[in-house]
Amino acid sequence: MTLVHDQPALVAVGQLSRAAGEHREFGERHGTLHPAVWQALTASPLPRAAVPADCGGLQWDPPQILAAVREVALADPAAGWVAAIHGPAGAFLSRLPAQTARDLVGDAPVVAGSSVPVGRTEPEGEEVRLRGRWPLVTGAPAMTLAALAAPADHHKAPGTRWWLVPRDRLSVEEDWDALGLRGSASYTVACDTLVPGAHSISLTDAPLADGALYRYPLYGLLAGCIAEVARASGERALAAFATLASTTASRYGSGPMAYQPAVQAAFDQADGRLHAAAGLLDAATEAAWSSALAGQVSPGQRALLRTACSQMAEAAEAACRTLFDAAGAAAIHRAAGLEGCWRDAMTISRHALVAARGRQLAGAHHLTATTAGEL
Structure with a gap:
């Protein structure tokens, strides 16, 4: 997988990881990252990694984005989770006309959002009133722009749309209290505000910005x-287990x-489960990216990419559980590190992009040749 090759960017991602x-x-x-980590995140290139170049973004290749997210997650999965949201979310702006996107992002955009379509929309003149409370907005303390899902049956293209709302029009409820990924500050946000109709997108629409990054499946990048x-x-669990196993004596042996x-x-x-899932993930990513560079990613490659993402989440959860069980009573101590890995992996595997819905979309393609837009 291609690594971040720009030296200043490499240094900034390294500083964030440390x-x-x-x-x-x-x-x-x-339940939130340390202020120094939030500062390092916003100063890093990750929030601009997928933002189109014509509105000041870096437009990194998907393998670069994925490698940077993994590097941060190896240091702290909660910080990696925040990077996994802010890193690819800039690609949402590729669905907007360039000038509209430039007007929205400002100089240092940090895009967050919620895919739960719990909001309500009502036309008011030339704008739309957006009301609602959206849970699980990861990285809310750093965001400058939120993409919030809500139905829009009155729109010229009816269905669920993502409404782009500046931070100063949102209220944030610091209610994150989950099993794992504790530092990710996945808060609830709320608003009752007017939004221009042009400040909404459908993630299944074709991008308006040019570049291979935007030909790569957006849902595949997010997943x-x-x-x-x-x-x-x-990988953190394997390392923690190896240390624990080499230093802990068995009561019965x-x-x-x-x-x-x-x-x-x-x-x-x-170890075998993780290596097998990683091999599939890397192969599916490379195949999809090669096709995006050439022009178009096939439905079969999109389906394989989603399968690989779900497989990786399942394998990590199973591996962490296996290691936690094998360590016996030694695993329950927080200092050993295994219980934190287990909690994080359990939480990750329940994200909609890698849980049953992702599997169902890929299975539908394989069995019925149905290719949903969100594949």
Whole structure:
């Protein structure tokens, strides 16, 4: 997978990763990232990585975005989760005319959002009144622009649309209290505001901005970033387990746990699952990106990409659970690191993009040749 090749960008992502690793415990205890991590995030290139170049964005290749998200997640999955949302979300702006996008983003855009279509819309003159409360807006403390899903049956293209609302028109409820990814500050946001009709998009519409990044499946990019956080969580669990097994003696055996056959078998099972899922994810990503560079990603490649993302989330959860169980009572101590990996992996696997809906879309394509727009 291609790494971030621009040296200043590489340095900035590294600084973000170091800050995230240093302050992981703050996020665990307070439900939000440390101020130094938020500052490093907004100063990094990640929020502008997928923003179109003609409105000041960097328009990175998908493999660059995925690699950067994984690097941050290896330091702290909660910070990686925030990066996994802000990193690809700039691609939403590719669905807008360039001038409209420029008017919205400002100099340092940080896009967040919620895909839960719980809002209401009503026409008011030339604008639309948007009302509602949207849960799970990851990275809300850093956002400058929110993309909020709501039905729009009155629109010329009826259906669920994403409404782009500046931060100063939103209220934020600091209510994030979840099992894992504790520092991600996935808060509820609310608004009752007028939004120009032109400030809404459908993610299934063709992009208006040019470039291979925008020919790459948007849902596949979003799901891929989620999958990279899952991969990092599994890799963190393997490392934590290896350390624990080499330093912890078994009550019923002699020597460290690492010499017990059952422990060795469990480690290999978890390691094999992760490597297999990672191989599929990397292959599907490379195939889709090669096709995007050439011109078009086929429905079959889109389906395989979603399958690979879901497979990675499942494999990471299973690996973390296997390692947690194999470690026995030693796993329950927070200092060992395994329980945090297990909690993060469990939380990641329940995101809609890599849970049952993603599987269903891919399965529908394979069985019925039905290709939904959100594939």
